[in-house]
Amino acid sequence: MSQLRIGELANRLGCSVxxxxYYEREGLLQATGRSGNGYRFYNHQSERQLAFILRAKTMGFSLEDIRELLAIRVDPTANxxxxxxxxxxxxxxxxxRKLAELQAMRDALSKVVHACCGGDVPADHCSILHALEPEEPAMERAR
Structure with missing residues (x-):
């Protein structure tokens, strides 16, 4: 079975050394060996595990989620x-939840953008700037 050095594995899967x-420090991935001069080596299983980790990251799983999924993957009959x-x-x-927050943000931003004339009027009349201004505190309004 061929062994890959850390740089070779990183290049193969499109990530950095x-x-x-980092994944090794976090306990998500282990080198299968080291050369006499300290180079890390990885085998095919390591490559598959790294691919799993990277794919899980693209789906938004946290490192803790990935750690849990890897544990299940190692012993699938226990779960x-x-x-x-x-x-x-x-x-x-x-x-x-994040999508709902982003949609609300988009709706608010869209509303102020559409309300803005976008013309050559001075910026002190810009509806976007006015929309971003905080309301006056109640004490100042009472004066």
Whole structure:
């Protein structure tokens, strides 16, 4: 079985050497050996595990989620598909909340952009700047 040095593995999967070292420090990935001069070596299983980690990251899983998924992957009979689904559903709910926040942000921004004339009037009359100004505190309004 061929061994890959850290740079070769990083290049193969499109990540940085620092990312690999970070995952190693976090306990998500292990080098299968080291050369006499300290180069890390990885085998095919390491490559598959790194691909799994990177794919999970692109789906938004946290390192803690990935750690949990890797543990299940190593011993799949100790957990059920429902356990894995529960982790994924939790992530999906988190993504849905974030999307709702982003949609609300977009709606608010769209409203002020459409209200702006965008013309050559001085910026002190700009409706976007006015919309961003805080309201006066109640004490100042009472004066």
């Amino acid at each position: 620092e990312t690999l070292r 059920s598909c429902g356990d894995v689904r529960s982790i994924a559903e939790s992530k999906l709910a988190q993504v849905d």
